[in-house]
Amino acid sequence: MIHWQVILPLFIFLIIIFAIGFWANKQVRNSDSFLQEYFLGGREMGGFLLAMTMMATYGSASSFIGGPGVSYNLGLGWVLLAMAQLPAGYFVLMILGKKFAIISRRYEAITLIDFLKKRYNSNIVVLISALSIIVFLFASMTAQWVGGARLIESLTGLNYTVALLIFAVTVLVYVIIGGFRAVALTDALQGTIMIIGTVILLVGTIMAGGGIDHIMGSLLNENPQMLSPFGSDGSLTPLYVSTFWILIGLGVIGLPQIAVRAMSYKDSKSLHRAIIIGTIGIGTIMFGMHLIGVLARPVTPGIEIADKVMPTLTLEVLPPVLAGIVLAAPMAAIMSTVNALLMLVSSTVVKDVYLNFINPKATDSQIKARSFWVTTIIGLAVVLFSLNPPELLIMLNLFAFGGLESAFLWAVVFGLYWKKANKYGAISSMIVGLVLYIAIYQLSPNIFGMHSVTIPILASLITFVVASIATQSKSTIDSADF
Amino acid sequence: MKLKDARFKIANREALIGVVLVIINFAIWFGFAYGLGSGDPTQYDMIFGFPAWFFYSCIAGTIFMIILIWIAIKVFFKDVPFDDKEEEV
Numbered sequence: 001m002i003h004w005q006v007i008l009p010l011f012i013f014l015i016i017i018f019a020i021g022f023w024a025n026k027q028v029r030n031s032d033s034f035l036q037e038y039f040l041g042g043r044e045m046g047g048f049l050l051a052m053t054m055m056a057t058y059g060s061a062s063s064f065i066g067g068p069g070v071s072y073n074l075g076l077g078w079v080l081l082a083m084a085q086l087p088a089g090y091f092v093l094m095i096l097g098k099k100f101a102i103i104s105r106r107y108e109a110i111t112l113i114d115f116l117k118k119r120y121n122s123n124i125v126v127l128i129s130a131l132s133i134i135v136f137l138f139a140s141m142t143a144q145w146v147g148g149a150r151l152i153e154s155l156t157g158l159n160y161t162v163a164l165l166i167f168a169v170t171v172l173v174y175v176i177i178g179g180f181r182a183v184a185l186t187d188a189l190q191g192t193i194m195i196i197g198t199v200i201l202l203v204g205t206i207m208a209g210g211g212i213d214h215i216m217g218s219l220l221n222e223n224p225q226m227l228s229p230f231g232s233d234g235s236l237t238p239l240y241v242s243t244f245w246i247l248i249g250l251g252v253i254g255l256p257q258i259a260v261r262a263m264s265y266k267d268s269k270s271l272h273r274a275i276i277i278g279t280i281g282i283g284t285i286m287f288g289m290h291l292i293g294v295l296a297r298p299v300t301p302g303i304e305i306a307d308k309v310m311p312t313l314t315l316e317v318l319p320p321v322l323a324g325i326v327l328a329a330p331m332a333a334i335m336s337t338v339n340a341l342l343m344l345v346s347s348t349v350v351k352d353v354y355l356n357f358i359n360p361k362a363t364d365s366q367i368k369a370r371s372f373w374v375t376t377i378i379g380l381a382v383v384l385f386s387l388n389p390p391e392l393l394i395m396l397n398l399f400a401f402g403g404l405e406s407a408f409l410w411a412v413v414f415g416l417y418w419k420k421a422n423k424y425g426a427i428s429s430m431i432v433g434l435v436l437y438i439a440i441y442q443l444s445p446n447i448f449g450m451h452s453v454t455i456p457i458l459a460s461l462i463t464f465v466v467a468s469i470a471t472q473s474k475s476t477i478d479s480a481d482f
Numbered sequence: 483m484k485l486k487d488a489r490f491k492i493a494n495r496e497a498l499i500g501v502v503l504v505i506i507n508f509a510i511w512f513g514f515a516y517g518l519g520s521g522d523p524t525q526y527d528m529i530f531g532f533p534a535w536f537f538y539s540c541i542a543g544t545i546f547m548i549i550l551i552w553i554a555i556k557v558f559f560k561d562v563p564f565d566d567k568e569e570e571v
Contacts (some may be wrong), residue, residue: 212531287540
């Protein structure tokens with residue numbers, strides 16, 4: 001069945017996003033520095049825009065669809081775990097902060113890899129970084145894309161292929177023509193929808209459930225452990241939950257799609273505002289959506305498929321037009337993640353691979369043409385893979401988050417704050433982090449009761465420090481950068 | 483060779499403030515959750531309908547952190563130019 005009142009708000013949302021894309025394209029055509037404009041939006045973002053694009057890039061399908069589904073089954077313990085994401089709002093911007101903004105301007109860096117290349121002066125660092133960004137983020141882009149298409153499919157009743165094409169055409173058009181500026185502006189719209197949608201659904205669910213007291217009472221009757229921090233089945237141990245602070249809080253510094261945003265804002269006032277707005281935004285969404293999952297249990301009992309909790313609940317407790325607005329939120333979350341990844345993979349191919357290794361002397365018009373083409377081809381390739389996602393891609397997507405963090409976290413942090421950090425440290429820690437992460441994930445995911453990212457992050461830290469100190473005599477660094 | 487950049491001192495201090503804030507955040511989150519939540523769920527104290535551990539750890543704790551971050555930024559964070567050419571020597 002097709003619910004037209006639900007689809008209308010979604011449709012209006014898509015139209016506005018198109019309009020933003022065309023407007024941003026004007027800026028791209030009028031800019032005198034194409035690369036900086038297309039891939040960084042001219043470093044002009046203000047505080048609100050920065051906060052929204054950080055939040056929207058970070059919040060993905062899992063915050064709106066997957067997460068509430070897990071809360072539905074595990075209870076308040078999973079909301080506790082989700083709150084480990086709060087540091088993603090302030091810690092990331094405080095650590096990268098002013099240092100990254102100043103240094104990336106000094107290095108004239110457009111991408112995270114630009115920064116690493118000039119800091120460590122090593123082509124191997126560039127190659128490992130580019131390869132891991134392209135491989136991992138291409139895979140996670142495909143996963144998000146599949147999620148977006150599935151969501152449209154379940155909301156509209158269209159078949160998967162048509163749903164995929166609608167989703168793909170919308171995203172591709174505005175990203176390709178508008179570049180980073182379109183991505184950031186649509187992120188602001190999408191981020192706002194994500195916050196508003198969360199609040200509406202939270203209020204609607206509490207009302208439908210007859211108040212918090214009543215809902216908590218029903219949960220207590222069903223299974224008292226739903227109210228404990230340990231999860232309905234006791235599986236959420238303090239150690240396990242605590243190690244999520246590394247994966248979804250602190251380690252986020254190492255995600256290239258997040259880090260690149262920390263070099264695109266205008267001035268320090270923007271940074272300060274973004275930290276406050278972003279923390280409030282991330283806090284609201286992560287707390288709200290995951291709590292909604294728990295509250296949904298007495299309101300709409302017996303949902304077997306976790307991913308259906310959020311859409312089912314929305315259609316059940318809200319009037320159709322409001323439901324349309326709320327269901328635009330996960331769509332917005334998926335789009336705003338996908339658009340950042342597409343931009344990042346494209347900038348990696350154009351700036352870090354093509355301009356570094358293939359044609360360093362490319363003219364401005366060549367770069368322009370290549371950028372549009374590369375973005376288009378990558379986008380179409382993702383669509384093609386999403387039609388029938390290969391096993392390998394699904395597996396790579398599972399590695400993406402932790403894999404990128406294991407590879408980049410220390411290279412970025414030490415690159416900024418430790419004078420003695422050198423390329424030997426960076427290369428060895430990247431390799432150790434990546435290999436160990438994939439090995440642990442494959443062989444024993446929750447080794448010693450911790451999330452699989454914990455040991456690789458610690459091991460790459462130690463490797464970095466030891467290798468850098470051991471090779472001090474071989475490297476020199478311009479101390480003006482410290 | 484440039485002189486040591488005074489802006490980096492500010493940046494380093496602000497990064498340290500970030501580390502301190504995250505430690506406080508973790509302590510509040512962990513302390514209330516497992517300090518108050520380890521007993522029998524049927525015996526929990528309830529605040530505004532939520533179990534007390536959840537209220538303090540996830541709701542009050544988050545609001546407290548947001549206020550603390552806001553104060554830290556107003557008091558300790560400094561405006562600095564990002565472009566090298568605007569730098570005063």
